[in-house]
Amino acid sequence: xxxxxxxxxxxELLGLAALPLTMAFFPRLADRGYALGKTLGILVITWLNWxxxxxxGAANIVVLLWVLAAxxxxxxxxxxxxxxxxxxxxxxxIWRSIAVEEALFVAAFSFWAxxxxxxxxxxxTE
Numbered sequence: 798x799x800x801x802x803x804x805x806x807x808x809e810l811l812g813l814a815a816l817p818l819t820m821a822f823f824p825r826l827a828d829r830g831y832a833l834g835k836t837l838g839i840l841v842i843t844w845l846n847w848x849x850x851x852x853x854g855a856a857n858i859v860v861l862l863w864v865l866a867a868x869x870x871x872x873x874x875x876x877x878x879x880x881x882x883x884x885x886x887x888x889x890x891i892w893r894s895i896a897v898e899e900a901l902f903v904a905a906f907s908f909w910a911x912x913x914x915x916x917x918x919x920x921x922t923e
Contacts, residue, residue, distance in 0.1 A: 811838030814870040817877035
């Protein structure tokens with residue numbers, strides 16, 4: 798149960814770090830890219846980790862992963878500063894869709910984690 802919660806918190810934090818970037822890149826979406834934040838955060842971290850692993854042989858080092866996460870958060874904070882104070886009214890306006898998106902994400906994450914818990918082998922996935 799603890800690894801499940803750690804992964805869930807890690808994905809949520811990556812999503813929050815990438816959220817200002819998605820808000821800046823997708824201003825015309827109804828949720829301003831909230832649902833894409835987790836995907837973008839995970840995608841950027843894994844792609845950069847893969848790229849560094851292929852080019853320098855430095856993949857899956859914990860300190861490097863933290864640096865990459867900070868590398869998402871810093872441009873995110875810059876984008877949040879650029880967006881300005883319209884985040885609070887936006888969250889107040891779309892809190893229902895945020896709650897639905899979070900419920901769907903946690904349900905899908907839980908379903909997939911339960912499936913992997915019963916079949917943890919890598920047969921057919923690599």
